[in-house]
Amino acid sequence: MNCDSCGSRFTDGVQCGLCKKHYDFPCAQISESGWRKLGVERRAVWKCTTCRGRASPAPATPTPDPPSLENIMKEIQALKAHLTGLPTLVEDVKSIKSEISEMKLSCEFLSGKIDDFATKISAIEARVLSLEDLSENVSTLQSDVGMLKLQLAVNDQRSRLNNVEIKGVPEKPNENLFTVIEAIGNAVNFSIPKSQINYLYRIQVSNTNEKSIVVNFVNRYVKEDFVASARAIKTLSTADVGFKSVSRRIFVNDHLTADMKFNFNGKGI
Template sequence: MVTCASCGLQHTDGPVCSLCKQHFDFSCAGITEGGYRKLGDRKNSWRCPKCKSGLSPSPVSPSPLTDQLDRIQAQLNDVVLQLAPLASLVEDVKMIKCDLKDLKESHELVQEALNNFSVTLQALETRVTKVENIARDVPTLQAEIAKLHHELEDRDQWARANNIEIRGIPQKKNENLYEIAHKIGVICNAPIKKEEINYIARIPTRIPNIEKPIIIAFNNRYTKEELVASSRRNKQHLNLSGLGFSTAGDFYIHDHLTLRNKNLLSKAKKLAKEKNFKYIWVKHCKIMARKSDTSPIFFIKGEKDLLKIT
């Protein structure tokens, strides 16, 4: 018997995440027992919803790309330490040069000392040259780190391209997420078949006191895009009563964005409200903006693009 890392219940069989190495029962894993058996050798690379979504840190060994980032970061830390004494080191060299000039004009007995100072000066100048060479590499290293972070973010968002995130649906004990998905498809006029779903699960959220959102990963991106478009056309019908809940309220269907893109979207919407921007929306997991009906559309890919909202 093992304990499910999600619900805490004991079970005899279920998948094990290849990243966090935790056990899950089939319900919490978002996969049927039959579907898991069909994975074959791919069981060894199966990931739980938390690890697959990227919202939960993984205790496993970092990827080669992360190792590369760590090595570059270590180099930068070393550069910072070496650059710290650079200013005083240059001043010391200047002072030593002046002292050497005075000593050469004085007594012959200090000649040996002058030779020693010359050796010291040469060593110091060599160190300064090395530090200056390292300093010239800093912008390149910083650009490389930024590029790697951007590539990681793009890969993370690309992995969610077939996913939707549904918020606002209360969680019930022993709920059937496939049944909820089917009802949502009916409401949106975009029927959802069970075989079109890769996995479906609730995921943790960092926002306190709200229901865990439901993530649906489709096998086909066109199915996902059609559902998102239909939900926008029928957003007036996206209420809990249509799902059989007695409580009033609406639920919302969005593209499954990474945490970085969610924060970027939140900032963009806040700025748009302040600057009287009419449109901020997400399409194909990309944040788009438009000031008015006749204004050009532009993408918001990073913090710098927020400056365009004026």
């Protein structure tokens, strides 16, 4: 709103109880704290300088009679009676001042404690921020480790592209794995010359005493053709490759990593 005296815009001021006009504190000639101290009732009847100037003149005060000696003595006696309690009042004031001093010391002590707490809180906040940064770094590192593990798994599986894993073939002392692979090739109608094999060996199968045979082919396409031929024979067994005393299924598959086996089968193999 605008001040009705100077026209300046203001958000907080006073209102005349008579003319109802609004004034800012400088034009009303009263401080903001003074206005607050008036209270609700006194603010409601407060008058601006203009309205106070319009007030009707006070009635003439009759001239008092000159005071008599008797009246003067009475007033002196009354004043002495009032002053009788002055020493007690002085002591009370001293006691109050002492209590105020003690309160001041207590406030200063508490202020020091508050400053200490503020310092400790600032240190804790700094540590929390440091931990938050550390947590973000850990999350980033975990993500990087996850990516590296995935890349290693991909590279590991890629290195096995030419590999075949054969399960179900019993292990014999002094066995010739080339002869075993040749017999499997004959059983599935697929010739496997030694020139197409880099190396072959047995590996332990998880959670069993059985060892499967891993064959690394020189050519990936030869490996794929061999796997396709073996899978076409649904009843391939140990009896087909010369193990007459033992009869069980033989399985020819890609040589998968442990993670790939778990993802493929839903559980470790």
